[in-house]
Every structure is written in C-alpha cells, then in structure tokens.
Amino acid sequence: MKQINLRSILSAAFLPIVMVACNPGHPDKEPPVTPPKFEIPKTHGDTLAYFYKKTLGIDSTQIKGDIIDGDIFLPKTTLSNLFASFPFEESKDSTKHALSPLKASSNIVRTIKIKASNLSGEWLNAARGAIGYWNSFLISKGSLVTFMLYTDPAPTEVEIAFDCNYTGTTAITNFPTGDGRVGNSISINTCNATIAAYTTKQKAYFLAHQLGHILGMPHSDGLGKTYYDYGYATGDVNSLMQSKMPSTIPSQVFSAGDIATINKMYPRVDMTEVSAGNLSELVGMDFGSDDGVLYYHPNGKVTRGTLATTYGPTTTYVAYSKLTRDQIITITVSSHNRYYAWYKNGMVSNGDRYDFNSNPFDDYRPFTLPYNKTVNDIVGITCNKANDDIYTYYKDGTYSVGRTSNLAQYYYGLAYTVPVGKQYSDIKAVGSSTDGTYYFWYNDNTVSYSASPSHSNAQGPIKVSTQK
Numbered sequence: 001m002k003q004i005n006l007r008s009i010l011s012a013a014f015l016p017i018v019m020v021a022c023n024p025g026h027p028d029k030e031p032p033v034t035p036p037k038f039e040i041p042k043t044h045g046d047t048l049a050y051f052y053k054k055t056l057g058i059d060s061t062q063i064k065g066d067i068i069d070g071d072i073f074l075p076k077t078t079l080s081n082l083f084a085s086f087p088f089e090e091s092k093d094s095t096k097h098a099l100s101p102l103k104a105s106s107n108i109v110r111t112i113k114i115k116a117s118n119l120s121g122e123w124l125n126a127a128r129g130a131i132g133y134w135n136s137f138l139i140s141k142g143s144l145v146t147f148m149l150y151t152d153p154a155p156t157e158v159e160i161a162f163d164c165n166y167t168g169t170t171a172i173t174n175f176p177t178g179d180g181r182v183g184n185s186i187s188i189n190t191c192n193a194t195i196a197a198y199t200t201k202q203k204a205y206f207l208a209h210q211l212g213h214i215l216g217m218p219h220s221d222g223l224g225k226t227y228y229d230y231g232y233a234t235g236d237v238n239s240l241m242q243s244k245m246p247s248t249i250p251s252q253v254f255s256a257g258d259i260a261t262i263n264k265m266y267p268r269v270d271m272t273e274v275s276a277g278n279l280s281e282l283v284g285m286d287f288g289s290d291d292g293v294l295y296y297h298p299n300g301k302v303t304r305g306t307l308a309t310t311y312g313p314t315t316t317y318v319a320y321s322k323l324t325r326d327q328i329i330t331i332t333v334s335s336h337n338r339y340y341a342w343y344k345n346g347m348v349s350n351g352d353r354y355d356f357n358s359n360p361f362d363d364y365r366p367f368t369l370p371y372n373k374t375v376n377d378i379v380g381i382t383c384n385k386a387n388d389d390i391y392t393y394y395k396d397g398t399y400s401v402g403r404t405s406n407l408a409q410y411y412y413g414l415a416y417t418v419p420v421g422k423q424y425s426d427i428k429a430v431g432s433s434t435d436g437t438y439y440f441w442y443n444d445n446t447v448s449y450s451a452s453p454s455h456s457n458a459q460g461p462i463k464v465s466t467q468k
C-alpha cells in the first residue's frame with residue numbers, strides 16, 4: 001500500500017509543473033513566476049522520504065497519523081498537498097536543502113495574539129517569559145511579526161490549552177498549514193510528570209520552543225541533526241528547537257543555528273535608520289518589551305533607539321483613526337507587548353506598535369484621573385512591566401497608580417522627586433524597563449533613572465543623543 005500511495009502522490013506532484021509549462025499565458029492569471037527548483041537526486045531511492053527530510057527534517061517512517069515529529073502536529077493532507085505543489089526536479093546528486101513554505105506571512109498576521117484565558121500562575125508567567133524571549137529577538141532584528149498575550153474575549157491566533165488525551169509527549173503543537181497563518185494551538189500534556197515538575201523558567205523555555213513550531217520551525221536535531229537548508233550541518237546542541245528539553249536551560253535562548261534559521265524564514269525588514277530628533281518634539285516614548293526604546297514622532301514615524309540615542313531603525317505608526325497624532329498625551333508599552341496611547345480628549349486606545357487602535361475589542365474608551373487633576377496636568381505615564389499597573393506623573397510633583405482606564409484606581413497624591421536642576425514640568429515622558437527601573441526623559445535631551453517610582457536616589461541625568 002505504501003508504494004501505491006507514493007506513486008499516486010508522485011504523479012500528482014508533477015502535474016502542476018506540466019500545467020505551468022503548457023499554459024504559461026492564461027488570460028485570467030498573472031504571468032507565472034518561476035519558483036526556485038528543489039533538486040532531488042536521481043540516485044535517491046525514496047523521493048517522498050527524501051522530500052520530507054530535506055524540507056522539514058523529518059523521518060517519514062516516524063510519522064504517526066497527523067503527528068509528524070514528536071510534538072509537531074501537521075495534517076497528512078497538508079503534507080501531501082505540500083509535496084504535490086512543491087516545485088522540484090530530478091537532478092544530479094545534490095546536498096541542497098529546501099525552505100519549507102509552511103510559515104506565517106507578515107501580510108496576514110503581524111501581532112500574533114495568544115489567548116491568555118486558559119493560563120494562570122506559573123504558566124501565565126511562563127507564557128510572558130516565552131513571549132518576551134521571542135519579541136526581544138524579533139523586534140531587535142526588525143521583524144514585522146511579534147507576539148502578544150491577549151486577555152480580551154476577541155479572536156486570537158493561538159490558543160494554549162491543557163489536555164491529557166495522550167501519552168509520551170510533552171505537548172502537541174500545530175505547525176502552520178501554508179495559508180500564511182501560524183499554527184493555532186499548543187496543547188500541553190497535563191499527564192506528563194516531567195512537565196508538571198518544570199520550574200517557571202523551564203516552562204518558559206518549553207513554551208518558547210512551542211512558539212517556534214507555530215512559526216514553522218522544525219526540530220534542529222531532526223534527520224542529519226541539522227536545520228534543513230540553513231547551513232547548520234552538525235548538532236546545534238544549544239538550539240531552542242532541539243526535540244528534547246535540555247537538562248540545563250542555555251544562557252542564550254536562541255543558538256546561532258536558531259538565529260540563522262529565523263533570519264532565513266522571517267527576513268529582517270529593512271528599516272531606514274534615522275534619528276527621531278529632539279525629545280521635546282516627540283509625542284511619547286517608552287521601553288518596548290525587548291528593552292529597546294521606541295520614540296514616537298508626530299510625523300507618524302517611530303524609531304527604535306536606545307536609552308542614550310533617538311537614532312535607529314524607523315517605521316510608521318497610526319494613532320486612533322479619528323484623531324491626529326498631536327492629540328496624543330503620551331504612550332506606554334505593557335508586558336504583553338500592548339501599546340496604549342492616551343489622548344487629550346480623555347480617551348485611551350490600545351493596539352500594537354504600528355497601530356495604536358488595532359485591538360478589535362475595547363480598543364478606545366474614556367479614562368479617569370484623580371479628582372483634582374486634568375489631562376493638562378499629566379507629564380508622563382508608564383506601565384510597570386511586572387504587573388501592568390499604570391503610573392501617571394503630574395506637574396505638581398505627585399503621581400498616581402491605577403490601570404489604563406482609571407489612572408488613580410489604587411493610589412493618588414503620592415510624592416515623587418526630580419534630580420537637582422530639573423523642574424517637574426521639564427519632564428517630557430516617563431518610561432520603565434523590564435527590570436523595573438523608572439526613567440524620566442526631559443525636554444532638554446536628558447534622562448534620569450531610578451529603581452523607585454518616586455524617583456528617589458535617581459541616577460543622571462545623562463545626555464540623550466540624536467546621533468547614531
């Protein structure tokens with residue numbers, strides 16, 4: 001039976017190539033683009049096995065139903081469709097590998113929303129950690145695709161669930177199926193004793209591995225112990241995508257092979273590097289979840305710089321659709337990689353880095369201040385990335401603690417200080433990094449920082465350059 005199936009798949013595989021060759025000028029279609037050909041050596045005995053090995057690094061004899069490699073779920077129909085449509089030709093013996101097209105498309109999904117409602121306690125913290133690992137890498141390399149932990153009852157791209165319907169694996173994670181969307185499910189095996197004993201850090205690493213699969217990353221220690229097509233021919237022992245969880249978590253989450261693979265699958269977007277200009281001209285700034293500093297200019301450009309420079313890769317963003325960008329009081333970034341903007345009309349929007357209004361649920365709503373404050377009293381707002389509490393600073397030297405739509409939900413009237421030589425009204429924006437440090441940026445291109453939200457014992461101010 002196996003041979004018959006193989007032959008029928010093989011003949012189907014050649015069909016599209018013949019059709020393209022015979023009908024190159026179909027009037028209803030754009031002229032065909034010749035895709036790169038995947039070479040299959042004539043001497044290879046089992047074409048299908050060779051194909052699986054070279055595109056996904058999987059051993060075709062180990063495919064069990066829709067489970068293709070340990071914890072990777074990919075329907076057999078997707079595999080056979082992939083094989084049937086993949087452009088390949090027989091050729092001389094070749095060691096060339098092929099890039100699997102099963103991955104997310106940044107045209108279809110940019111902010112990958114992960115449903116948070118099934119998560120609590122250690123698993124919630126682990127999911128935050130896993131997303132942090134990925135975002136810090138993806139954002140710093142200029143990828144358009146990033147992750148967000150999503151708490152709203154609106155559609156998400158990925159659900160993390162818990163199940164005990166199988167044994168032997170730690171999880172079953174869906175691979176992308178070729179429609180440009182990520183794999184949509186990570187099902188953690190609750191009956192696996194090893195998983196139950198993981199520390200939060202191990203859980204985060206484990207979930208980061210599963211996020212690799214939903215992006216279409218194969219196992220790095222698959223057949224031939226290589227990431228196929230990525231030039232890592234020998235065992236990449238510190239790879240996140242090893243099929244077995246390491247006993248010790250590597251100090252670097254992404255190995256050289258992981259980075260080469262991700263760069264190939266999700267090429268960096270070439271963003272022009274420019275300066276966002278002087279702090280006094282900007283609408284807001286804060287640390288992103290990768291600890292780069294995002295500088296938002298009223299001209300619609302956002303630059304990812306550092307604490308010490310407003311120069312860096314630059315792209316565009318939009319404010320709430322009915323308002324102009326000069327209506328923004330300030331912006332902040334949450335631990336979930338969510339971007340909030342507060343407006344002078346008393347409203348707050350939430351979205352992502354490029355679109356402050358992109359969340360489909362509860363994306364624009366009013367916010368309240370302490371009873372004795374107006375929007376004109378605000379000098380800065382930031383989100384504590386440990387618990388997502390919102391800290392709002394006012395011109396009279398007080399700050400409040402609350403949530404996005406109630407800035408004084410917990411406290412107000414708390415006192416803060418500024419370094420010698422600064423006035424409260426000199427503050428341009430307030431930010432916070434993932435290590436819990438609070439930053440005050442000033443209109444004269446300086447910044448000070450403190451471990452305390454009251455800004456006691458502040459370091460600096462130091463200069464913020466507008467140059468590279």
Ligand SMILES: [Zn+2]
Binds near residue numbers: 070071213219243
């Ligand atoms: Zn895996």
